[in-house]
Amino acid sequence: MLTPKFDQLVKALQILPSVGQKSAQRMAIELLSKKRSQGLALAYALEIAMNEIKECQICHSFSDDDICPICADVRRDDSQLCVVERASDVVAIEQSGAYRGRYFVLGGHLSPLDGIGADDLHMDELVALVKKSAISELILATGATVEGQTTAFFIHDALKACVDNITRLAQGIPMGGELGYVDSLTLHQALQNRAFL
Ligand SMILES: [Zn+2]
Missing domain, CATH: 1.10.8.420 (RecR Domain 1)
Incomplete structure (x- = not known):
């Protein structure tokens, strides 16, 4: 132009x-x-x-070196592993300041319609990592989408025999959200996942 x-x-x-x-x-x-x-x-x-910038050899998040700063940090809690779809999810959870365990980045979610199967994600590496680690809780923090749910169920099936506790991030009312503006599926999940005060 x-x-x-x-x-x-x-x-x-x-x-x-x-x-x-x-x-x-x-x-x-x-x-x-x-x-x-x-x-x-x-x-x-x-x-x-x-x-x-490359992929961390352990968690597949971004890293300047072979092992990323989170995987290399001895102060992190080895008993918790949080599975996310993308490195951006690691950033979001880190910014919340609410988690001190380890991460694993799948590289996306299962999506049969788009031809994305388990082989296209770091699924084998996740199974291998969980089997060789002493993890007491696996937190499935995949997206609150149909694909994210499908991926969480797949991982649950693959690893339920290896880990005592497999949890999923709670879903529900956003902070500052008024009930009248929340869709009925979110409200349904919020009622199912309600927590003690
Ligand atoms: Zn790492």
Whole structure:
């Protein structure tokens, strides 16, 4: 549009989630007109991250080294293992500050309609890890979606003989949520999973 190199930048920015052509053009213009040095720093950070961040050999989350900082941290609780779909879920749970155990990142969820089966996830590695570890609680923190539930049931079936306690994250009313605005399935689950005060 403006120049071939400008178009190339706009196209590259559009690979980011929720960035359409218009936002990408705004970003490109902002970077070129006011933020050249920050733009170069961004390009450098991207290059380093894309080339050097890898998967942790134990939990399959992102890591700079073979083993990630959480797996390497001796202060974490070895008796709890929390299974999530994506590394972003690890970040979310860490930010809650409510969990001190270990993690395992599956790499997605089972989705027969999209042709994603157990072989496409780190399912064998999870089974092997649980079998060789002294885990007393396996927390299934897959998504509250049909696929997330299916994945949780699959893992439960595969590992119920190996772990004493297999739990699922509670589902229900969001903080600040008014009952009148909550859908009936969420309300149903909130009533089933109610907790003592
Ligand atoms: Zn790890």
